[in-house]
Amino acid sequence: LRAREPDTEGYAERDGVKLHWELFGAGDTTVVLLPTWSIVPSRVWKAQVPYLARHFRVVTFDGRGCGGSDRPEATAAYSDAQYTADIVAVLDATETADAVLVGFSRGTVWGVKTAAESPERVRGLICIGANAVLAGKQPHRVEYAFDDRLDGTSGWQKYNRHYWLEGGYNDFVGFFARQVCTESHSTKQIDDFVDWGLDVEPATLVATNGGAAAADPEHLRDLLVRIRAPVLVVHGDEDAISPGSTGAALAAATGGELVMIAGGGHLLPTRHPVVVNHLIKHFVDRVAQ
Amino acid sequence: MRAREPDADGYAERDGVKLYWEQFGDGSTTIAMLPTWSFIPSRYWKCQVPYLARRHRVVTFDGRGSGSSSRPAGWASYTDAEFAHDALDVLDATNTDRAVLAGMSCGARWGIQLAAEHPDRVLGLVALGPAVPLACMLPERRKYAFDAPLDATEGWAKYNALYWNRAYPDFVDFFAARMVTEPHSTKQIDDIVGWGLEIDPVTLVDTDRGEACGTREPFRETCERVRCPVLVIHGDEDAVRSHEQGIALAEATGGEFVTIAGGGHTLPLRHPVVVNHLIARFVDRVAR
Secondary structure, three states: OOOOOEEEEEEEEOOOOEEEEEEOOOOEEEEEOOOOOOOOOOHHHHOOHHHHHOOOOEEEEOOOOOOOOOOOOOHHHHHHHHHHHHHHHHEEEEOOOOOOEEEOOHHHHHHHHHHHOHHHHHEEEEEEOOOOOOOOOOHHHHOOOOOOOOOOHHHHHHOOOOHHHHHHHHHHHHHHHHHHHHOOOHHHHHHHHHHHHOOOOHHHHHHHHHHHHHOOOOHHHHOOOOOOOOEEEEEOOOOOOOHHHHHHHHHHHOOOOOEEEEOOOOOHHHHHHHHHHHHHHHHHHHOOO | OOOOOOEEEEEEEEEEEEEEEEEEOOOOEEEEEOOOOOOOOOHOOOOHHEEEHOOEEEOOOOOOOOOOOOOOOOOHOOOHHHHHHHHHHHHHHHHOOOOOEEOHHHHHHHHHHHHOOOOEEEEEEEEEOOOOOOOOOHHHOOOOOOOOOOOOOOHHHHHOOHHHHHHHHHHHHHHHHHHOOOOOHHHHHHHHHHHHHHOOOOHHHHHHHHOOHHHHHHHHHHHOOOOEEEEEEEEOOOOOHHHHHHHHHHHOOOOOEEEEOOOOHHHHHHHHHHHHHHHHHHHHHHOO
8 A cells, every 4th residue: 555656657678677667746847766775665765755746746766676676686787877877767768858856875876976977867966864985984884894704793794795695684684774764763664674675685685785885986076076956965963874974075065955854864764754855845846946 | 842832721620629721722613632541641632732723722631640730649539520520620711611522541431421411511522442331341451450469460460559559660661552552653652651650650549449439320321311423433453442342332322433443542642643534524513
C-alpha cells in the first residue's frame, strides 16, 4: 500500500541496464528525487512524493542495483559517472527538459556532477545529508578498510566486504540502519530501511562500493565551483554517517544556502519529512519563478 | 513546548478539590475532552487539541489525582460519581451550556453518567476504548487480586497495590506498554511513562479503590437513559480494555461503533488522524 501511486512508469535503458522510473503529478516544474546508495531504492522518498506531487511533476527512479532497476554484476557498472549518466537518461525518458534535482547522501555526488556537467538540465540542486566524499568522513568511519580482512566484526568493522559476503550482511544492515537513523522514536524508519537493505544481494552492494571507492574527491571539488544553479544544502548536525561539516563545506563551495537540522541524523527524508518537504517546496517555488 | 497553548485556563473547585481546566479555540460548539484514569493527565489529548481547536471551542481538564488538579487522599474522592460531577463543574466554570463529550477508557464511563444525568448539557458522546462494566475484563486481568499480596510479579500481577508501593516504576513501564501495543510507538510509550511517574502510587491506589466501589445504579441502566448520539471507537487489539466492552457499550446506548483494526488502547495518541477525523465528523453531525 502506498500513499500515492505513480501516474506513469517506465524504463530508461543504458548499455543494457534498465532503470525503473515513476512519475507522479503534473505541473510546469519537475522535481527529480535522485537515487542514493543502492542499499535503498527510490522508496526512500516515500514521505516526499505524496506531498510534492500535489504541487509539482515528480520523477523518481531506482538506482542501478536496487528496486525495479537492473542489478549488473561488475563494479565498473556502479561508478559515479554511470549513476550520473542514468540521471540524464531518465530526464530524457520522461521528456523532462530541465528539473530541480534533490539528492540524498551518495545521490548528492551525482546531483553535483549533473549540475556541473549538464547545467542546461538542472534548474536547482538540493543536497540532503551530503555524501562525505565531498568533504570528509566521520572519524570513526575511516578506521577500517572496506576491502581488508579484519579481525573483528563490531561497530563499523561490519562495513566490510568480507563480512557482507560471508554471512554478516543481515547484521550489517541492522547496524547501518541504526547509524543512518539515530534519532529517538525511529523504529518505523529503521524497519523500512532494513527491509530495503535486505532486498539487495550482498555481492551487488559490494560492487556498488567498489565503484564509489574509486571516486576522486579532488575532481568532485573542482565540479562544485562550476555549478551555476541555485543550491540548498540540508544536513543533520548529529549525522553519524557524514559529518555536519560536510554540508557546511558543500554550501560554502557552491555559494548555496545551508540549513542545519538540529538533532537530525542522516536519514532526514523519512525521519524529518515535514521540514524536508517544506524546504524542498520553498526552494522549488523560488527557483521556478 | 506544546503545539497549541490554551487561550484561557483556570480552576473549578468543589469540596476543596481544585480541578485545572484549559480552553482552546473558539466556536459555537464546545468539545469537552474528559480526563481518564489519573495515571495520565489531560495531555493525553495532545494530538486532538491543536486540530479540533481550529474549528471548535475545546475544553480539557486534569482529572483529580493528576496533572495540576488536586490530589485528595482517600479512595472516596475517586469514585465515578466524583469524576462525573467534576466534568459538570468544569462545564459550569467555563460557561459551557452544552458540549460534545469525548472520553477514553474510564473517561468514557464518566461521560455516559453525565449524559444520563444531565441530558441538557450533553450534545453527544465519543467513547474511545471505553472501560465499562458491560462485558468481561480481559482474561489475563482477572487472574490477580488488586489488594492482596501476590507471589507473582509478572504481567498483570504488577497491577497490585502492594506491588505499586514497592516497585511502582516497573508497573509504569509495564502498563505503558500495555496501553500502546502497536509497533513504532516508542514516543507514545515514553510520554505515558513520563506522565505515570508524576503520580504518587498511594494516590493511584485510591483511584483504583474508588473505581471498584462502582455506582448505585447498574451501569446498563445508566446507558439506557442516555438519549444523545453516541460514537464508540475501540481497537480490536486493545490490551487494557476488551474490544467486547466497546461493542457492548454501543449496543447498550444504540450508538455507532467503529473498530480500529490493529488498534490498541490509547487510540488518541497512537491513531490521532483517524480519531481526529472521527471526532470532527461526529461533532459536525450532532451540532447541526
